[in-house]
């Protein structure tokens with residue numbers, strides 16, 4: 001990885017946007033990369049829009065992704081896709097609940113955030129064990145299984 | 161505790177400050193919640209540091225000054241507007257100086273992610289005459305916070321650590337270093353001329369302050385926070401805070417001077433830097449402070465167009481400044497605004513205020529969202545506590561038929577923060593039509609993430625402690641009509657209580673009490689834990 005990878009995770013307060021960006025940042029961190037992660041959270045727990053910028057690579061300066069420079073946009077709420085699309089660069093990848101159509105089995109609504117990371121993981125050079133360690137590191141033990149499963153379901157949703 | 165932490169960590173700026181304070185042997189962390197500063201004391205407490213919420217920022221700073229007078233290190237945290245509340249203590253603490261290190265974190269909010277204004281607290285360093293450090297990321301937050309304690313003891317001055325929403329909330333990598341502990345253990349040393357600011361002692365203290373600042377300016381020239389990266393001669397950038405990171409990203413070829421020690425300024429280092437490049441641009445978020453001061457020194461530096469005074473900077477905006485691009489910026493699509501949670505106890509209150517067509521003098525907290533549809537039931541919001549004074553002012557001069565509709569609405573944490581003096585005013589200068597103060601007591605400081613306050617009777621770590629009872633306070637202040645209601649009881653009850661209060665023409669305090677629905681499960685848990693502890697103590701006493 002020679003370049004900085006830019007990922008925006010977006011959605012509504014209460015959907016685990018910040019949590020998903022924590023897992024991603026932690027996974028990149030565990031790869032030994034430089035990482036910066038940034039979001040504005042003030043009133044987000046009252047259901048407003050939230051977007052979190054995660055950047056990683058050999059060296060990251062600004063914690064914010066310049067407009068139109070996101071390589072990936074992960075959106076947890078379908079109705080938040082349009083308001084966030086401008087962050088993607090030309091040819092950037094959108095990951096949204098629509099990406100989960102081919103999920104095997106039933107997906108729990110509250111772990112859509114992590115399932116979307118499973119989809120995203122197919123496009124990133126982060127080893128699977130590191131993702132799993134990051135998930136274990138970011139959730140309390142009683143939620144490990146649920147989230148590891150959701151992550152795997154997200155991976156399966158992408159024809160690999 | 162610290163030994164358990166890895167060397168390389170991914171931390172927010174707030175967490176990094178907490179870790180530095182803990183490693184520096186801070187004896188007491190105190191502050192009042194306020195985005196984006198709140199997590200500092202919570203993280204400090206989680207590390208095992210002694211931390212407590214004060215009723216407001218002024219008291220927090222005063223407690224911190226006491227710790228520092230006693231020779232201990234103290235950390236005082238607040239958001240930018242909190243410094244306004246603490247300013248009276250701050251300006252004279254600059255004269256008294258301190259013995260133990262005192263670091264005041266001012267967490268500014270350019271762009272107003274969660275604030276009522278975007279004041280630039282770099283002005284406070286200048287106005288009060290205090291050293292200021294400005295980190296650009298979490299590593300610097302750790303390093304600069306650590307340096308701030310040492311500097312505070314070296315110069316015997318409180319030091320301002322200015323953070324912003326981005327530096328507080330962004331996470332980046334921190335490598336922790338062992339820190340030298342405090343210079344001394346707490347012990348009272350009498351020093352009347354230094355600490356009793358009667359004019360006779362304050363006059364020489366002001367001279368001493370200016371001498372300290374001159375020495376600090378000399379120190380800043382070669383300190384670790386004045387960071388020069390010489391690169392191209394064609395372009396030099398002078399920046400502070402996170403703006404330095406944006407600048408580095410946008411102009412990797414440029415020479416960069418990061419003013420991490422941002423007051424007093426290292427003028428010689430700046431002069432040398434400006435002389436070393438053909439073009440020099442000052443990149444600063446907020447007001448045009450640095451550029452104005454550098455120009456006053458006769459330095460040929462470029463600043464930014466007025467439009468970039470508003471909001472945060474980012475890489476795009478820094479590029480525009482460098483390219484002299486002052487064209488209108490593209491509007492970013494607006495997201496979904498926040499709203500009161502379903503089941504929030506503030507909802508029925510604002511529905512009732514709307515039904516009764518009240519003129520609502522509002523205040524700050526989750527309940528500020530009562531201003532938005534479908535409630536549209538808030539007519540003023542200025543600063544914490546202002547609901548009572550502003551409501552009284554309107555009552556004094558509005559025609560009676562309007563005056564009678566004025567209600568001051570204030571949250572529980574806000575009432576303790578700065579509503580008590582408002583009640584004193586109401587009792588002392590009652591308007592002819594009386595007045596109604598409605599305390600919306602949801603048992604927590606919900607807005608900033610459910611912190612405790614003196615009205616909850618629990619400490620920062622949720623252990624039982626003394627509790628202020630609002631009804632008793634109001635009665636003790638001389639208000640006879642004090643009514644408690646459950647806002648969820650029924651619309652009829654709520655309307656009745658309000659209507660009667662408004663019609664009475666008397667001074668009325670209504671406490672609408674019902675826990676925040678998000679906090680309620682935790683509150684029940686804390687209460688259970690406290691009850692078990694009480695029983696435990698009783699058993700021990702009995703046995």
Ligand SMILES: Cc1ncc(C[n+]2csc(CCOP(=O)(O)OP(=O)(O)O)c2C)c(N)n1
Nearest residue numbers: 194524525526527571572573574605606607
């Ligand atoms: C001087 C100052 N300090 C802190 C804040 C941040 N802040 C705004 S409202 C508030 C308290 C809200 O608590 P409460 O009044 O209980 O209302 P709730 O959010 O629970 O509805 C805080 C801490 C501020 N705006 N101004």
Ligand code: SF4
Nearest residue numbers: 501504526606676677
């Ligand atoms: S957090 Fe609590 S006080 Fe704030 S809107 Fe939600 S229920 Fe209401």
